[in-house]
Amino acid sequence: MSDSKLVYTPLDDIEKIYNELKTTFASGKSKPIRYRRYQLLQLAYMLKDNTKLFEDALAADLGRPELEARMLDIDPSLGEIKSTLSSFEKWTKQEKAPFSINFTAMRPVIRKEPKGVVLIISPFNYPLFLTLPLMASAIAAGNAVVLKPAENTPATSALLASLAEKYLDTSLIRVINGGVDETTKLLEYTWGHILYTGGGRVGKIIAVAGAKTLSPVSLELGGKSPVFIDPKCDLKMTAKRLLWGKLANAGQTCVAPDYIIVPQDFQDKLVKALQDECEEFYPNKASAPGQMSRLVSTPAFTRINNLIKNTKGTIVFGGDTDEATKYIGPTIVKDVMPGDCLMSEEIFGPVLPIMPVSSIEEGLAYVNAHDHPLSVYAFSQDSAFKAKIFDNTQSGSAMANETIIHPAAYGLPFGGIGPSGSGYHSGKYGFDMFTHLRSSMDSPGWLDMLLSFRYPPYTPAKLKAM
Numbered sequence: 001m002s003d004s005k006l007v008y009t010p011l012d013d014i015e016k017i018y019n020e021l022k023t024t025f026a027s028g029k030s031k032p033i034r035y036r037r038y039q040l041l042q043l044a045y046m047l048k049d050n051t052k053l054f055e056d057a058l059a060a061d062l063g064r065p066e067l068e069a070r071m072l073d074i075d076p077s078l079g080e081i082k083s084t085l086s087s088f089e090k091w092t093k094q095e096k097a098p099f100s101i102n103f104t105a106m107r108p109v110i111r112k113e114p115k116g117v118v119l120i121i122s123p124f125n126y127p128l129f130l131t132l133p134l135m136a137s138a139i140a141a142g143n144a145v146v147l148k149p150a151e152n153t154p155a156t157s158a159l160l161a162s163l164a165e166k167y168l169d170t171s172l173i174r175v176i177n178g179g180v181d182e183t184t185k186l187l188e189y190t191w192g193h194i195l196y197t198g199g200g201r202v203g204k205i206i207a208v209a210g211a212k213t214l215s216p217v218s219l220e221l222g223g224k225s226p227v228f229i230d231p232k233c234d235l236k237m238t239a240k241r242l243l244w245g246k247l248a249n250a251g252q253t254c255v256a257p258d259y260i261i262v263p264q265d266f267q268d269k270l271v272k273a274l275q276d277e278c279e280e281f282y283p284n285k286a287s288a289p290g291q292m293s294r295l296v297s298t299p300a301f302t303r304i305n306n307l308i309k310n311t312k313g314t315i316v317f318g319g320d321t322d323e324a325t326k327y328i329g330p331t332i333v334k335d336v337m338p339g340d341c342l343m344s345e346e347i348f349g350p351v352l353p354i355m356p357v358s359s360i361e362e363g364l365a366y367v368n369a370h371d372h373p374l375s376v377y378a379f380s381q382d383s384a385f386k387a388k389i390f391d392n393t394q395s396g397s398a399m400a401n402e403t404i405i406h407p408a409a410y411g412l413p414f415g416g417i418g419p420s421g422s423g424y425h426s427g428k429y430g431f432d433m434f435t436h437l438r439s440s441m442d443s444p445g446w447l448d449m450l451l452s453f454r455y456p457p458y459t460p461a462k463l464k465a466m
């Protein structure tokens, strides 16, 4: 979307940066609580002082309406950094092991230690929320951090790099910009942890690279998150929340409702409600300035446009596109069949396919025959229906009567399962991801009065005494 040109970090500089960070980490500089707190505060100020610049960058990269920039990226990022700031000291405290007659005298404790120099590789769709809170978790845990933001949001990634140099300690925290070559170079090194967020195809490359250097890897991936609709739902609310979750950021959300499963005889009622809500959302046109985000790139636009052109379903709403501005209008497609192109890949655009089924069991069987998604959604006023969906599916998260806001929910871990990812972040879970639980003991000499039988020579008398 953006015309900005992103200056990539020279490939030859990457090794130097890595070594500098390793050396500074080894000096212990990142460990004091005071140091971590200062860097976290700086991270918060970096965002707060420059809100307008970030809004402009998000508008340039993704055509983000100001309200979406604030609501989906800036405010939740600031909220998470602040909550990490207020809680992290408590998280760093070492924990005593539970009482045990055999071991308590050896003073067993779990020390919360940083993993080292960690690497965060982020996607384009939430250029702040998928970078800054993750950096906050890594800093709070006492690590040195390299962030590799997405190359296809050049304005935001360039801003992140220049502000990070101004606000943060570059001897321990660096933003490296680049594409495949730079990321491939980064992956040659051993990292304390690699956190990758993005698509599964690249996720596999990251996992293999991590295996080669024995760097632990967490993968935050995507997938097709289904929505189960019960005729006993609050139809207006359902339509509103579904559409919002699908259309925010033009559908480029990892937990966006990807497709709908609805009983055949309820499909038209749902379609009508969705159409009504769409008209209420956009009384003028969705393409009017400041109303809807745009697709991130021409290839992304072309991919979604082709899905719309090739579907065998019936387009009941939308289908309007404009390549020059990478605009795809809200599009609702009904009577979509399992083999349809809209069901073949994660849509990641503002297109909502509706797949009618003859029974809820048919819908469950379909979902369970495919990759575990990042989220499963159920819209119903009936507890038994919601329980049936939650209890009979597997997914990163399960939400009833709500869409897409759970990654920002305080206290909930965020992560996928199987093909939608492994590992959790958000708040304490992010801190834990970047923390090594180091078992330690400090055993007193007097214990040998009780434990000397362990030393050779092994004798029948010692055996008998056990």
Ligand code: NAD
Pocket: 121, 122, 123, 124, 125, 126, 130, 148, 149, 150, 151, 178, 179, 180, 183, 184, 197, 198, 199, 200, 202, 203, 205, 219, 220, 221, 222, 223, 253, 254, 255, 346, 348, 374, 416, 420, 421
């Ligand atoms: P992507 O995989 O194309 O890119 C993500 C990152 O990987 C970028 O920084 C990019 O530079 C890097 N990369 C790309 N190709 C690479 C290669 N060959 N080797 C090494 N690195 C490479 O992902 P995307 O298109 O930016 O993001 C969309 C996907 O991300 C969707 O599937 C979405 O569901 C998923 N996603 C998941 C989450 C989550 O938290 N689970 C959040 C947002 C997006």
